[in-house]
Amino acid sequence: MMNKEQRPTSLQVMEIERFALHDGPGIRSVVFLQGCPLRCPWCANPESQAFAPQLMHAAASCTLCGSCAAGCPQKAIAVFGGSFHIDRRRCLGCGTCVKTCPNHALHFSSASQSVEEILRVVARDDAYYQESGGGVTISGGEAFSQFPGLLALARALKDRNYHLCLETSGQAPLAHVKEIFPYIDLFLFDMKHLDSAKLRDTAHGLLSDIRANLEYICSQDPTRIILRVPVIPEFNYEPALLRQIADLAVSLGIPEIHYLPFHTLGKSKYEQLAIPYAYGEKKMLTRQDLIPFREYAKARGLIAKIGG
Numbered sequence: 001m002m003n004k005e006q007r008p009t010s011l012q013v014m015e016i017e018r019f020a021l022h023d024g025p026g027i028r029s030v031v032f033l034q035g036c037p038l039r040c041p042w043c044a045n046p047e048s049q050a051f052a053p054q055l056m057h058a059a060a061s062c063t064l065c066g067s068c069a070a071g072c073p074q075k076a077i078a079v080f081g082g083s084f085h086i087d088r089r090r091c092l093g094c095g096t097c098v099k100t101c102p103n104h105a106l107h108f109s110s111a112s113q114s115v116e117e118i119l120r121v122v123a124r125d126d127a128y129y130q131e132s133g134g135g136v137t138i139s140g141g142e143a144f145s146q147f148p149g150l151l152a153l154a155r156a157l158k159d160r161n162y163h164l165c166l167e168t169s170g171q172a173p174l175a176h177v178k179e180i181f182p183y184i185d186l187f188l189f190d191m192k193h194l195d196s197a198k199l200r201d202t203a204h205g206l207l208s209d210i211r212a213n214l215e216y217i218c219s220q221d222p223t224r225i226i227l228r229v230p231v232i233p234e235f236n237y238e239p240a241l242l243r244q245i246a247d248l249a250v251s252l253g254i255p256e257i258h259y260l261p262f263h264t265l266g267k268s269k270y271e272q273l274a275i276p277y278a279y280g281e282k283k284m285l286t287r288q289d290l291i292p293f294r295e296y297a298k299a300r301g302l303i304a305k306i307g308g
Contacts, residue, residue: 011149014048014110014141016121019128022308024165024186026134029122031153033138034110035145037171040192040203041278042232044266047109048141053093054109056272057084062105068097086274115149115156122162135163137188144172151176154183170210177213187217187225188308191245193236202235215252222253228308230260231290233282237262239292246297246304256303259293261285 012034020030035051036043047054062084069077076090077097098106122136129135136157143150143166157164166180167188191214193199196207217225227249231237242259249257262285270277290306297304 009149009152010112010114011118011146011153012051012053012110013113013118014045016118018121018125020137023137023139023167024135024188025163026132027125027128028134028137028165029125030137030139030167031118031122033140033143033146033150036140036142036169037145038142038169038203038205042230042235042262042282044263044269045141046266046269046273046275046277050109051145053111054273055086055088055091055093055097056107056109056269057086057274058105058107058272059084061103062101063103065102067100067102068106071096071100115153118153119156119160122157123160129162133163135165135185137165137167139167142169142171144168144176147172147176147180151180151183154180158183169205170213171205172209172213174209174212174216177216181217181220185224188228189214189217189225190228190230191248192230192232194241194244194248198235218252218254223255225254226256226258227254228258228260230262231285231293232262232279233285237285242293243296246293246300246302249297249302250300254302256305257297258305258308259290259297260308261287261290261306 014032014034017030020028023030034048034053036049039049043049047056064079064082064084066079069079073094073096074090074092076087078085093108095108098108138150138153154164163185164183165186165188166184169190192203192205199205199207229242229245246257264280264282264284267277267280287306294304294306
């Protein structure tokens with residue numbers, strides 16, 4: 001039973017992925033939350049960046065019948081010139097277009113769910129968690145962007161003795177990290193760059209905040225962190241930098257590091273949002289590309305993997 005402080009709080013949830021194998025130990029359910037303060041131009045989930053649900057349009061399913069435009073009370077949608085158009089400044093997210101589309105070509109990136117609703121979904125796989133040593137992972141977007149709901153959810157999950165991972169960019173107030181720390185068994189903590197200007201100018205990240213949060217967690221228990229490095233062409237795919245990040249993990253007592261190769265699998269989402277994708281023509285990295293960095297990290301005494 002939740003006390004008054006833990007009463008159900010609504011969160012904007014993009015998806016609850018069941019039977020996940022790469023977001024922490026064992027078989028897991030991953031709760032993806034809407035909203036992120038960063039603007040990484042390679043982001044595979046651009047719909048997660050905004051703090052409000054985003055209307056997604058799947059052109060492959062659209063017959064340009066105009067039902068959505070005719071029903072939109074804000075006149076935010078138009079079909080002309082053989083294509084679909086939306087004025088996102090006028091859209092209020094009422095969902096009328098989604099309901100009236102006969103081809104299911106429209107959907108919103110997230111929906112409001114209470115803590116209790118989320119718990120009911122993840123509870124379906126209790127037996128798998130227990131058998132595999134798994135649990136629940138909260139991800140994003142950036143989960144700290146919905147901190148009151150995140151904290152309520154984390155407390156509720158720990159009340160039920162779930163192993164709990166939190167995937168984070170580290171871009172969050174230190175006070176929030178301190179408050180949620182007791183409920184998190186494992187932080188999957190991104191470290192994208194060690195140059196504050198490069199991180200700020202490219203991704204709107206504040207390295208000082210990220211480092212402060214990383215160092216706080218390590219001061220409490222460095223074994224509760226896996227450092228994850230998304231390796232991105234023309235951003236951080238530099239041997240010296242990637243070695244420095246491994247060295248940082250060693251200096252902080254972090255036992256494990258994962259190198260995540262750049263991919264373009266989110267390209268269709270940019271098309272659904274009708275926004276440009278700066279990395280759409282970049283060559284994807286392979287596991288082979290990252291083997292030297294994995295081997296360097298292993299030589300430094302780290303558990304090192306390619307992929308999550």
